[in-house]
């Protein structure tokens with residue numbers, strides 16, 4: 204028997220027919236929600252409708268969940284909640300179109316992991332500028348799309364501006380293998396996801412250069428210190444940072460070749476240049492888009508982000524891996540815990 208708060212979010216519209224949007228649409232349907240998946244690519248919609256597959260983004264997975272597919276954003280006006288699952292840098296443009304088409308008044312769950320490059324804003328801040336009346340929510344945590352689509356056990360954080368919405372969305376999206384934890388720390392839930400992508404590129408590079416498991420662990424731990432400093436300067440709560448959307452996602456992404464960011468870094472560590480990797484297209488690596496703006500944000504808040512700085516130079520200036528390692532290892536020695 205669905206609870207009243209789950210019923211509040213019976214109709215879910217998912218925007219984005221990539222790996223994560225499709226996986227979230229599937230898990231929402233398994234949770235008993237009525238789900239519409241919007242994708243801009245008509246051929247993708249045709250394949251999902253006729254063959255129950257999204258072979259471009261989720262190869263090898265056939266779904267039997269009952270989903271509705273659309274390429275009309277105006278269909279979003281019927282939603283109780285919208286899951287926005289396109290790459291972070293597309294957020295503002297999509298919200299603008301959505302606001303024109305559907306007048307956003309329901310909660311918008313931001314599922315992308317990144318910082319807007321042009322402004323340094325969190326995606327919830329972008330939402331507030333573009334659709335003031337829509338409550339901001341965030342879904343983040345250690346969760347590969349492929350795992351979620353296959354129904355493997357996953358836990359995530361769902362944060363919203365109000366506890367009632369965070370609890371309601373968590374109950375509405377909870378499925379046997381998908382366990383959300385509610386939170387009201389909207390900023391904290393976003394900063395972990397954005398920064399872990401940058402840090403995963405660094406970890407991938409260390410592994411690609413065969414620097415050993417000790418170096419990988421050191422980088423993950425110092426990366427967490429970096430993430431924590433920036434997040435606390437932005438007002439995030441400590442328990443969010445040590446939770447699923449912070450440490451949980453950092454550990455996953457910094458240790459698995461299943462991660463596209465880690466894999467991007469792996470190639471840099473093997474000597475490939477970021478400019479060549481970017482020119483060849485390839486899979487989305489959000490950290491490559493967020494690294495520089497994370498550093499700028501850090502500078503604005505007087506927070507030092509040495510690992511992010513090196514990643515920004517690797518992805519934007521083709522800094523060679525040897526120079527990146529030297530730059531990190533020759534920094535002035537400092538205390539592990541800064542003086543209070």
Ligand SMILES: NC(=O)C1=CN([C@@H]2O[C@H](COP(=O)(O)OP(=O)(O)OC[C@H]3O[C@@H](n4cnc5c(N)ncnc54)[C@H](O)[C@@H]3O)[C@@H](O)[C@H]2O)C=CC1
Pocket residue numbers: 219220221222223224242243244260288289290291293297314315316317346347348349486487489
């Ligand atoms: N794949 C994963 O395991 C997870 C991904 N995420 C995050 O979700 C976000 C989306 O990632 P994925 O779905 O994996 O990427 P993807 O590359 O698989 O799919 C991106 C989708 O967005 C669409 N798209 C791109 N630009 C667009 C635009 N301007 N307008 C409309 N649609 C557009 C593409 O056509 C594609 O359908 C990223 O921020 C990522 O960090 C978060 C958790 C897990």
Ligand SMILES: O=C(CO)COP(=O)(O)O
Pocket residue numbers: 316344345346347348400403452455456461462463464465487488489
């Ligand atoms: O966010 C993710 C897992 O939580 C997915 O990571 P990648 O985008 O690096 O594949």
